[in-house]
Amino acid sequence: MLAIRMRTGRRKALAFATAAALTALAVPALTATPATATDTATATATSTGATTATATNSAYDSTYYKNAVGKTGTSLKSSLHTIISSQTKLSYSAVWDALKATDQDPNNSGNVILLYSGVSRSKSLNGGNTGNWNREHVWAKSHGDFGTATGPGTDIHHLRPTDVQVNSVRGNKDFDNGGSAVANGGGSLTDSDSFEPRNAVKGDVARMILYMAVRYEGGDGWADLEPNNSVNNGSKPFMGRLSVLKQWNEQDPPDAFEQRRNQVIHDSYQHNRNPFIDHPEWVEAIW
Ligand SMILES: [Ca+2]
Numbered sequence: 001m002l003a004i005r006m007r008t009g010r011r012k013a014l015a016f017a018t019a020a021a022l023t024a025l026a027v028p029a030l031t032a033t034p035a036t037a038t039d040t041a042t043a044t045a046t047s048t049g050a051t052t053a054t055a056t057n058s059a060y061d062s063t064y065y066k067n068a069v070g071k072t073g074t075s076l077k078s079s080l081h082t083i084i085s086s087q088t089k090l091s092y093s094a095v096w097d098a099l100k101a102t103d104q105d106p107n108n109s110g111n112v113i114l115l116y117s118g119v120s121r122s123k124s125l126n127g128g129n130t131g132n133w134n135r136e137h138v139w140a141k142s143h144g145d146f147g148t149a150t151g152p153g154t155d156i157h158h159l160r161p162t163d164v165q166v167n168s169v170r171g172n173k174d175f176d177n178g179g180s181a182v183a184n185g186g187g188s189l190t191d192s193d194s195f196e197p198r199n200a201v202k203g204d205v206a207r208m209i210l211y212m213a214v215r216y217e218g219g220d221g222w223a224d225l226e227p228n229n230s231v232n233n234g235s236k237p238f239m240g241r242l243s244v245l246k247q248w249n250e251q252d253p254p255d256a257f258e259q260r261r262n263q264v265i266h267d268s269y270q271h272n273r274n275p276f277i278d279h280p281e282w283v284e285a286i287w
């Protein structure tokens with residue numbers, strides 16, 4: 001029953017996404033794009049035997065997402081903003097323990113997986129020295145100047161364990177394709193104005209950035225965070241490059257690790273969800 005319901009739901013989502021693309025009279029590639037993202041996400045859930053994810057999406061569509069399902073564009077973004085803004089907020093010091101749970105290595109409960117390098121490292125090696133892991137703000141703190149006060153700077157949907165030195169290389173660069181290999185970066189690339197994470201987390205990065213754009217709309221004392229197509233955003237409350245983030249969302253659909261992470265944040269910490277992990281096709285529906 002649940003599987004059938006999910007398929008129906010996804011077909012509806014696909015129909016909306018396709019209709020939106022047709023309405024926009026976009027280039028032909030765009031009409032095919034939502035189908036690819038949707039199909040891949042479905043296939044991933046099936047191939048990993050993630051019946052939980054199937055039931056989860058179906059259940060949340062009729063509850064958590066009920067005021068968003070069926071919408072597109074600014075209407076969808078606005079509804080999702082209202083939904084995900086109801087959350088518990090963490091202090092920056094509480095983020096350490098939260099990340100030990102959300103990013104736990106599925107093969108070693110004493111370790112976390114580092115986002116950019118893919119390395120498994122002991123949970124106890126958190127800190128600021130070489131060989132430690134620290135709290136990377138995927139939406140760089142300077143892009144909107146939110147720092148580490150309780151708010152966007154402590155929102156664990158975009159905070160991830162990273163190697164101290166790789167974190168330093170990423171700095172506050174925007175995301176884009178290209179550059180040379182980052183030392184111990186697991187295949188990540190960088191140049192003077194951008195950072196390209198390893199393939200396995202490209203979609204994760206895109207969905208984190210777009211979560212932040214929907215969650216923070218400027219009405220709560222924080223900057224209105226938005227994606228754009230630039231790579232020299234500096235301290236402006238923008239993050240690029242949107243066209244590339246959309247590609248990454250499609251080429252790297254949510255996997256079991258990312259879905260579990262979303263669930264742990266929802267169940268045990270912030271009690272809100274990243275909608276783009278549950279519905280990657282909503283990226284195209286909004287942007
Ligand atoms: Ca991924």
Ligand SMILES: [Ca+2]
Nearest residue numbers: 213216217225
């Ligand atoms: Ca925003």
